[in-house]
Amino acid sequence: MSKKDNGAPLILAYLNEKNRPYSAQDVFCNLQKQHGFGKTAVVKAMELLSLEGKITEKMYGKQKIYFANQSQFKNVSEEELKAMNSQISQLTAEAQALTHSCRQLDAKLKELSSSLTTEEMMSEVRELKAECSGYAARLEKIKSATNHVTPEEKEKVYKDRDVYVKEWKKRKRLASDMVNAILEGYPKSKKQFLEEVGVETDEDCKVVVPTT
Secondary structure (H helix, E strand, C coil): CCCCCCCHHHHHHHHHHHCCCECHHHHHHHHHHHHCCCHHHHHHHHHHHHHCCCEEEEEECCEEEEEECHHHCCCCCHHHHHHHHHHHHHHHHHHHHHHHHHHHHHHHHHHHHHCCCHHHHHHHHHHHHHHHHHHHHHHHHHHHCCCCCCHHHHHHHHHHHHHHHHHHHHHHHHHHHHHHHHHCCCCCCHHHHHHHHCCCCCCCCCCCCCCC
C-alpha cells in the first residue's frame, strides 16, 4: 500500500464488490491480514472516500457505517428481484446438499482410515493362526497326559470335602457354645477373653466356612 493511495482504491473496490454495510473496524479486520492495512489508515481512507462521494456514510447509533454508493448500480425490476431470490434459494439448496454430501464423504473417509489395510489384516490372520496352533498343541498335550483324575477320584475328593466342612461347622459351633458359657460369669468382654486365652476366630483370620 503506497502513501499516495492510502489503500482507498482497494477499500473502494472491496465495498463495491460486497455491496453491503461495514464499519471501519469490519473493513480493517477483513483486509488487514491480506493487505497489511493499519486501522488508522483504514479509517482515514474510508472518511476520504465518503467526502469524495465514492461511498456512503451513515450513523448507526454512535457508530459510522459505510457502504457502496448505490447510484452506480442500475435499478432492478421486481421481476429481476424475484429471479435473483429464486437463484439464491436454488444455490442455497445446492450448497446445503453439497455440505451434506461432504459430511457423508468425510465420515466414510474416517471409517476407511480406521479400517485395517490388506497387509495389516493378513498379519493379524497369521498371528491368530499361530495362537490357535498354540492352543491346539496345549490341548493335545492335556489329552495325552497320563495323570488325569478319574471320575471316581473326583467324587471321593468332593465327599471328603463335605465331611471336613461339616466337622468344621460342628467344632465351630461347640467352641462358640463353650465361649458363651464361660462369658456368662466372665467380667470382661468376649474380645478381651479371646485375646487373653489366645484364641483366633475364623473372622480374625479372614476365613469363611465353605458351603456344602
